[in-house]
Amino acid sequence: MNSKLLISLSLIILMGCSTTKQVAKKEIKKEVVTIDAVKSGKDLYDNRCGKCHKLFAPTDYSIKRWPGIVDSMQPKANITDEQKAQILAYLSSEAK
Numbered sequence: 434m435n436s437k438l439l440i441s442l443s444l445i446i447l448m449g450c451s452t453t454k455q456v457a458k459k460e461i462k463k464e465v466v467t468i469d470a471v472k473s474g475k476d477l478y479d480n481r482c483g484k485c486h487k488l489f490a491p492t493d494y495s496i497k498r499w500p501g502i503v504d505s506m507q508p509k510a511n512i513t514d515e516q517k518a519q520i521l522a523y524l525s526s527e528a529k
């Protein structure tokens with residue numbers, strides 16, 4: 434085996450390793466963002482959604498009903514699309 438071939442082989446192996454590491458890092462980051470969204474979603478929900486009526490329990494409605502309900506409550510609660518998505522992330526994580 435000549436040394437050039439050996440070097441390119443080990444380069445390929447090295448590159449393979451670093452790609453896997455990067456993918457793993459990305460996945461971890463995604464998870465953290467999701468947990469953050471659920472947490473700030475709960476804060477938003479507690480602060481914005483119990484002003485006009487009792488705070489409904491996430492389990493009061495199914496995971497299918499919540500998106501439509503939060504859509505119709507968005508103008509009432511005066512929340513941005515991002516805040517709406519966070520509230521939904523929280524509700525979906527707790528809904529039945």
Ligand code: HEC
Pocket residue numbers: 478481482483484485486489494502503506507509510511512520
């Ligand atoms: C400005 C007052 C106000 C705010 C703020 C508000 N709501 Fe409501 N909500 C209402 C009123 C009025 C109703 C009943 C009439 C209706 O369905 O529009 C209602 C009804 C509901 C219902 C019952 C719907 C059904 O079909 O049985 C749910 C669930 C709900 N709101 C969730 C939320 C959530 C989640 C938020 C926060 C994003 C929120 N509300 C913020 C006024 C408000």
